[in-house]
Amino acid sequence: xxxxxxxxxxxxxxxxxxxxxxxxxxxxxxxxxxxxxxxxxxxxxxxxxxxxxxxxxxxxxxxxxxxxxxxxxxxxxxxxxxxxxxxxxxxxxxxxxxxxxxxxxxxxxxxxxxxxxxxxxxxxxxxxxxxxxxxxxxxxxxxxxxxxxxxxxxxxxxxxxxxxxxxxxxxxxxxxxxxxxxxxxxxxxxxxxxxxxxxxxxxxxxxxxxxxxxxxxxxxxxxxxxxxxxxxxxxxxxxxxxxxxxxxxxxxxxxxxxxxxxxxxxxxxx
Numbered sequence: 539x540x541x542x543x544x545x546x547x548x549x550x551x552x553x554x555x556x557x558x559x560x561x562x563x564x565x566x567x568x569x570x571x572x573x574x575x576x577x578x579x580x581x582x583x584x585x586x587x588x589x590x591x592x593x594x595x596x597x598x599x600x601x602x603x604x605x606x607x608x609x610x611x612x613x614x615x616x617x618x619x620x621x622x623x624x625x626x627x628x629x630x631x632x633x634x635x636x637x638x639x640x641x642x643x644x645x646x647x648x649x650x651x652x653x654x655x656x657x658x659x660x661x662x663x664x665x666x667x668x669x670x671x672x673x674x675x676x677x678x679x680x681x682x683x684x685x686x687x688x689x690x691x692x693x694x695x696x697x698x699x700x701x702x703x704x705x706x707x708x709x710x711x712x713x714x715x716x717x718x719x720x721x722x723x724x725x726x727x728x729x730x731x732x733x734x735x736x737x738x739x740x741x742x743x744x745x746x747x748x749x750x751x752x753x754x755x756x757x758x759x760x761x762x763x764x765x766x767x768x769x770x771x772x773x774x775x776x777x778x779x780x781x782x783x784x785x786x787x788x789x790x791x792x793x794x795x796x797x798x799x800x801x802x803x804x805x806x807x808x
Contacts, residue, residue, distance in 0.1 A: 616694060623690065624705055627683055631709035634675045635716025639742060642668045644722075646737040647729065655729050655738065668717075669745050673752045675713060680706045680756030688761045699761050706757035710750050718743055 645661030687702035725741045732738050
C-alpha cells in the first residue's frame with residue numbers, strides 16, 4: 539500500500555468550463571461598483587493688496603502684481619487727461635471773456651463845450667456791472683468745471699478737489715485777461731482827446747478782485763456734494779469682488795456615487 543501512495547501523482551488541473559466562467563462573472567458584477575468623481579480644482583486663496591498697489595488693478599486669477607504699481611494720480615493716462623482738462627478750461631475761460639466784454643454795457647462820460655466830463659447817477663452805479671457779470675460767468679463755469687472734474691477724475695480721490703479749484707481759477711484768469719484785452723483802455727488819454735459832445739466810456743476792467751474767488755468756490759460745490767452724499771464706488775467694488783472670491787472659494791466636495799450593477803451579457807453559444 540505504501541508503494542501505491544508513493545507512486546501516486548496529483549490529478550492534472552482541468553481548464554475552466556463555460557459554467558465556471560459565467561459564475562465568476564456574475565459574482566463580480568453583483569458587487570456594487572464605486573465611481574469617484576474627479577476632484578475639483580484647488581480654490582484660489584484670497585490675496586491682500588501690497589502697499590502701494592491700487593486695489594482696482596488686479597491681474598488675471600485674482601492675484602496682485604508682485605511689484606507695487608504707481609499711484610493712480612501718476613498714471614500716464616491720468617496726467618494726459620488732466621492736461622486735456624486744463625486746456626478745455628482755458629478755452630472756456632477765453633470764450634467767457636469774450637462774452638463778458640460783449641454783454642457789459644459800460645457807462646460813459648459826456649464832454650461839454652467847456653471840456654468838462656460828467657456822468658449820471660445811473661452811470662455811477664453801472665461802474666460795477668463788469669464785476670457782477672464776471673461773477674455770473676464764474677458761477678456758471680465753476681459749476682460746469684466741477685461737474686466735469688468729478689465725472690472724469692473721481693477715481694484719483696481727494697486731489698479731484700484741488701484739480702477742480704485749479705482749473706476753475708485758470709479759467710477765471712483767462713476770462714479776465716481776454717475781457718480786459720478787448721478793451722477799451724486808457725480812459726484819461728481818451729477823455730483828453732475827446733471833442734465837446736463826445737461820450738467816452740470808462741475802462742473795461744475788474745474792480746473787485748474778490749470776484750475771482752467765485753470761480754474756484756463754485757467749482758468745489760459739485761465735488762463736495764457728490765463725495766459726501768453719493769455712494770463710495772471703491773467700497774462697493776471691493777465688496778462685490780470679495781463676494782465673488784468667497785463664492786469661488788466655496789467649491790463642492792468630491793462626491794462618491796454608487797452605480798447600479800450592470801446585467802452581464804451571456805457569451806454567444808459556440
